[in-house]
Every structure is written in structure tokens, then in C-alpha cells.
Amino acid sequence: MTRLAHAAALALAVVLGVAPLAAAPPTQQEVEEALTCQCGCGLTVHACNHLQCPSGEPMKREIAERLARGEGKETILAAFRARYGEKVLSAPTFKGFNWLAWVTPFAAVLAAALALGLVLARRSRGPAQGEAPAPPAVDPALRARLARELEELEREP
């Protein structure tokens, strides 16, 4: 089950383009976008442009220094995480409980699509297939509406 879950997570990561497929060095922007500014603006470090932001500016400088030293993205993110906690990452990790954050929306949509597909498939295999059934002499909805409108007509002064 765990292996299956890991395989699914990996497949999802590949589809979403978040797995480190190529060994290209990370860019400054890439790392800045993976971190949240701690000044309270709610933006990523890359997006925060507060004047001399006490959080964003030093973080940007540190990222540049670490990249210049040849550190990888994961190492840099781990360093910031150790300092500020998990909240510094701008998106949940793919591990443990956080895995649910990524998988749940897709699982919900796929499950609903599957259920919908099954219902439609069952109905389209039913008697409706082939020749269309002869319509009833009077549509029941129309009949109900007629009755209702007549009733309304009678009720009105």
C-alpha cells in the first residue's frame, strides 16, 4: 500500500512537473518562489517587493550566496525550513500528511468523474440504446405544469 502510494505520488509529481527530472542547477527565481516571505505579506520571497523588506531582502541575498556556493535547491530550502519552520515553504511537501494536500483535489475530481462515468455508461447501455423510445403521449412535467397553472389561475382573484 505504501509503495503504491509512493508510486502514485511520484506519478503525480512527474505530471505536475515538480520532480527534479533534469539536473539543471536551480535558478534564483525558482528558489525564491519556493519560499514564503516572513514579513506577513503572504507573498513568495520572489514576489515580495516591500521597500527594504526586513525578511524578503536578506532571504534573497542568502539564496544568491548559497547558489553561488553551489548548493542545491533542496539544501537551501532545508536550511530555511530549519530556521523558520515548515511554514516558510510556499507549498506543502510531498511527504506524510502534506501528501493529502496534493492528492485530495485530484482524487476527489477523479472519483467523481469515475462515478459519473459509470452512471452514464450504465444508462447509455440500457433500453435507451438503439432506437429512441417512443415519447409518452404527454410529457409528465408538462402535465404537472399545466395542472399547476390551472390551479393558479383558479386561485387568483
Place this chain on the structure above:
Amino acid sequence: MPALGRLAVCLALLCATFSVGASVAGAGWRRRDLVAAGAHAAYAVFALVAVAVAILLRALLTHDFSLEYVAAYSSSTLPVQYTVAALWGGQKGSLLFWVFVLSLFTTLVQLQNRERNRELMPWVTATLMVIAVFFLALVTFVTDPFELLAAPAREGQDLNPLLQNYWMMIHPPSLYTGYVSASVPFAFAIAALATGRLDDQWIRTTRRWALFSWFFLSLGNLFGARWAYEVLGWGGYWAWDPVENAAFMPWLVSTAYLHSVMIQEKRDLLRVWNMVLVLLTFTLTIFGTFLTRSGVISSVHSFTQSGLGPFFIGFLVAVILVAGGLVAWRLPELRTRGTIESFLSREAAFLFNNLILVGIAFAVFWGTVFPVLSEWVRGVKITVGPPFFNRVNAPLGIVLLFLVGVGPVIAWRRATPRNLRRAFAGPVGAGLAAAVLLRLAGVPLGWAHATFALGVFVLGTVVQEFWRGVRARQAMLHEPASRALARLVGKNRRRYGGYVIHVGVVAIFVGVAASSAFRVEAQQTLAPGQEMQAGRFTLRFERTESSEDAHVARLAAVVSVREHGRQIATLAPEKRLYKKPQQPTTEVALRSRLTEDLYLVLGSYDPKSGLVTLLAYVNPLVSWIWIGGAILALGTAVAMWPSALERRERAWAPGRVGVPAK
């Protein structure tokens, strides 16, 4: 005067409470006098709240700093238009404004239905007035906008400078209008459930209200995006902030409803689903208000933590329980016997469109509340920011765009291979050709490429529908093309208005995809006379200019812009220092064209060295987001405009119910 304002609010609360009681009792005992009394009390609520709003507005405009609200959100130097906007700029005023809009809409609904929907109306009034009671109770007992200071302040603290912007004048009222007007279909849905009148009468009555609410939610979101783009100065327009998400979720569910309701009108299917969507839209508007005002999730532009959270969560739970209970009670009567016969049908396409729209709403909800969930379960604070929402929503958005093209042209009930060829050969061919041409033009494969190609596919379906309609009229009625087009649209306003809206949606998708995928950024510190490059633009920092008045001090960096050696513009991004809250803000400089925006921000200025740091963004096709909004507005106007048949019907029989849908 403040005492009169408070008295008006208290009386409005009493009237609203009486209206609920009288309406419910009148419906239960079939007493028309009680029902009429309930309706009259609702009119009184509107009049009293209007008086309260007028008094608060007067206090703002006359700078009556004895009121805590006026002192906290305005000043004597605040320009008059922002003094008016201060009415909804703070927590207390915005709640009063909310209940004002609600009571106005309640009055309009009463006037529209004086002679019709007699069985539903008492319940509609009662539901709308229950909502009014909730908001009026908050304004009366929890956040009183007429609270007096112990000693009048000499000067106000001013409106937050970030809110002193044109788009802030119209963004909150648009959003509130969208939120509050969602109460009307909700109230009719509750009335239908309470009375058992579960046919599509309530849907026909609220069709325009639902579209009106959706339209203002659309505008509210777009105005908010434009405000963020112009004011926040980070080059973007949407940051997936919880409050943005709060406004986006009801829009998504409302969009789903506007599509699925067509299946009920045409085929009498999905009654339960449509009921759920209407109830969910309203619930999400309350959830959004809860998010904005509770402080439970930190957000860049929510109101300060106010202690209102428990009240909103209580109301939210009550709404869910009552609405859910009523649906469960009426479930056997809501079920329809009809079925969707095939995957290849318009009904199925609309259902999948609903699935994706509600799926995106769920993904946004999930991402918004996940930090709270994480803290509960693990005790660890985490952030769910733009990277999450972009990655999760991009694939769902692509599927949705595909369905935008499929839905309007696929046949009802069951499409045959011949139908499919006739409907899709042209648009699919256009989409594929666009995909190849874009690739040859160097657009890399990815979400943006797929969005452009699918956009062409959708436009193909729209053009084809217009073309075929016009040709058919020309062939049958021998009309010239212009008259055939005008009459085609005039006789099927809802359908062709919908197609125009789809064109607007494509423009928005294309603008978002291009500006997200191909944005160019540059940042450099320059001395006067030095240059930097941003994409194909050369930016030369010329000088700084400063100015000052009683309200604000401005420092602008004058930058000349060259393209291929030729000067094309002079831009002047500013830093402003507002004096009352002593808060610096950014005033971006924009050169906006259909192909791209050059977006310039003055990052910093060192007065000693004279150096400035400029941030430049080249945002491709971003204008198409706002143009898409304008097209969407045009399409909505077409769809909402009453048809000649409806106008005749109203003129001849004002007491009768509206015409049946096509």
C-alpha cells in the same frame, strides 16, 4: 446624529425580526394580512438602514471625529471619493453597507413579486430577513459603527493608503453586490423547499438574479485583480490569498449553476444538484465573509481580527444544517425520473463542466483550509501558497477550457458521429492548426501552449455558431447579414450572450496563461543617466522628481523607454509617503499595449548617492484579462436584456409569471 443612526439600526433589527415572524406565521396560517405585514416590515428595514448609512456617510463627509469609525478610517485631508469609500473600508461600516445592499435587494424582490409567487414569497421574505437579522445583530451588539470616542479626536487616522485607489472604489461594492445578490436565489430555493413547490418556477424567477450575482462576482474578482496589479507592485494580479480565494469559490459554483440549470429547464433533470449549487453558492459567500473577518487564516488584506469569527461560524453551521435538512426532507420529491442518455450529449458535457468547476472550487477550498487542518492534526503551521494553487488548478483549468468549447455545440440527448463531425470538424481543425503554428513560431509546449490552442478551438465553436445561425436566417428569410446577426442575437439573447461570455473567458485564459508563462523580469540599481534592459525595452533613468501636498509626499523616478533605439515613452514610477498613517506605498508606472504591459516599479531610492533600484516586468498579453472582463460584461448584458416577448408579456399581464425558457 450618531444616536439617531444607532436608533435606526436598532429599529431595523426589530423590524427584520418582526418580518421573519410575520412572514412565517402568515405562510403557516395562510393569513395574507400577516404576509403583507412581513413584507411591509422588510420595506421599513430598507428605509431604516438607508437612514443609518446616510448618517454614517454624513459623519464621514463632515469629518465628525467624535465617531470612532470616522476617526479610524478617514481624515480631514482624505479626498472626497475615498472618504465615501471609507464607508466600506472598515469592518463596521462594511457590515452596515452589506445589510444596506441586502435590504435594497429584498425591497426589489418584493416589488418584482407583488402579484406573483404568492406561495413562495413569505418564505423568501423570511429567509432574506433572517440574513438581515444576523447582520443587523452584529452591527447592533458587536461592531457598532456609531460608537463614540470618549473624547473626539482632533484628526482621523486616515484610510489605509493601499485602499486609496480608484479600483478600491468599485471592487468592494461589486463584490458585495455579487455576494448579497446570491442571497436571492438562495431565499427562493429555501422557499421552494419549505413549500414543496419544487418545479422550476423558483429557478425561472431567480434566473436573472443568479446571472446578476455571477456578473458582479466576476467584476468584483476582476476589479480586485486590477487593484492588486496597480497597487501592490509585484507585477502580478492574483496571489491566491485566502480572501481572493473566498471571492473566487462562490464564483466557480455560481458558474456551474448557470450551466447546469439549463439542463433542468430543458430536460427537467438535476433538480437536486441545482438546488445544492444554489445553496452552496450562498454558503460560500458567508464562508468568504467568515474568512475575511475571523482572522482564522492570515491574509494580506483581511480585516483585523475582530472576534466576529464565532458568530459567522455559528451562522454558517445554521445555514448548512437548515439547508441540508430541507434538501434531505424533500429529496424524494426532488428526484427526477429522466436520465442522461449518453456520454456524447450536451447534458453530459455540462455535467463534466460542473464537475471541473466544483472540483476547482474544492481544490481552492482545500488549499485555503489545509494550513488550519495541518495545525489541528500535526500541530505544525504550513503555508499553502501560489505554487500549490497554480499546479493543482492548471490541469483542471485546461480541461475546463476544453469543455467550454464542447458544451455549446454538442447535441442534446445523444450526438451521432455525423453530429459530432458537423459540430467539431472546423473548431478542432482550427485548434490543431493553431497548436502547430504556435509551435513553429517558437511557443514551447506546456500549459500556455495548450491554453492558446484550446482558446482557438473555443473561438472556433463560437464563430461557427454565429456563422451557421446567420446563414440559416439568410437562407430562409433572405435577410442581409447585419440584420440576420442582430435578429439572431435578439431572438436568442441568453444563448448568444453566453457565447459572447465564452469569448471573454477565452481572452482571460489567454491573458493569464501568457502573463504567467512568459513574463520577463529585470531589476537593477541605476544612477541618473544609466540604463538597464527589460526584454526588448531599454530603460534609462533620467532623474527623480518630488512633490508634496497636505495628504501625501511623492517621489518619482523619471525613466525614458526605448525600443529598437527609438524612444517610445517616458514613465514615472513613484514611492508615496502618506502622512497620517506614515505609510510608504508603491505607485507603479504602466505602458499598456495589446501585446504586453511594461510595468515599472521604483524599488528604492538612496538620497545620498542618488541611486534608484528599478524593477521592470514585461507581462505579455495581460491586457486581455481586462478586455476579457469587458467582453464578459457585454455578453452578460446581452443575456440579461429582456426579449421582446418578455417585454410584451409584462406589458400585457404584469401579474403573470414570466415566459417559459426556450
